[in-house]
Amino acid sequence: MSEHYYIDGYNVLHMSALLRPLLDADFEAAREALIDKVALFCTATGKRATIVFDGRGKHHGEPVAHGRGVAGLEVVYTPGRLTADAYIERLAYQASERREVTVVSSDQGIRALCRGLGTLVMDADNFLNTVRSLRAEMDGALERRKAPEAIARVEDGLDPESLEKLQALRNMLKK
Numbered sequence: 001m002s003e004h005y006y007i008d009g010y011n012v013l014h015m016s017a018l019l020r021p022l023l024d025a026d027f028e029a030a031r032e033a034l035i036d037k038v039a040l041f042c043t044a045t046g047k048r049a050t051i052v053f054d055g056r057g058k059h060h061g062e063p064v065a066h067g068r069g070v071a072g073l074e075v076v077y078t079p080g081r082l083t084a085d086a087y088i089e090r091l092a093y094q095a096s097e098r099r100e101v102t103v104v105s106s107d108q109g110i111r112a113l114c115r116g117l118g119t120l121v122m123d124a125d126n127f128l129n130t131v132r133s134l135r136a137e138m139d140g141a142l143e144r145r146k147a148p149e150a151i152a153r154v155e156d157g158l159d160p161e162s163l164e165k166l167q168a169l170r171n172m173l174k175k
Contacts (some may be wrong), residue, residue, distance in 0.1 A: 005039060005127075006088045007074075008105035010051040012124040015106035019128070035075060037131045039068040044134040048072035049163070050091070052084040085110045092119045 013023045013030050023030035031053070037051045055078040078087045088103055088110060095101045098118040104127045105111060111121040122130075158166065 003100040005102045007051045009051045011105045016124040039070040041131045042072040050074040055080045065096045086127040
């Protein structure tokens with residue numbers, strides 16, 4: 001099973017039916033939503049993920065602070081001369097256990113190259129649907145934990161004769 005996911009950030013934003021509408025409305029919010037979804041994925045699965053965005057900003061090629069405090073989550077902006085595709089290809093090529101790597105992109109070129117290297121590939125919507133399913137499972141588990149459990153009462157463990165006696169005592173106390 002794959003242990004490290006390399007995610008082609010802007011490709012996922014542009015190709016995902018879920019995030020594209022948000023991208024059209026607010027570019028920054030869409031990028032933050034993707035990081036939030038990947039953070040949830042890392043938290044729920046314990047797997048590592050690196051989101052790679054085409055370079056902009058001052059920390060080219062190095063992980064940047066993403067403010068999520070989630071173990072296993074990295075966000076990288078590539079150096080200006082290097083595309084996210086090329087950066088991910090390099091990471092996939094350098095991986096010692098390529099069968100433990102999944103590349104998330106809907107770009108057919110990077111998918112074919114990485115598949116040829118022996119990594120697994122996943123398209124944008126498939127990955128986000130996986131995250132959505134994980135979210136639903138987590139929400140369901142939380143709801144089950146919040147549900148009031150049946151209160152254990154002494155009466156529940158008594159035989160019918162003892163229950164009659166107990167009821168008689170209650171009736172006497174009410175009078």
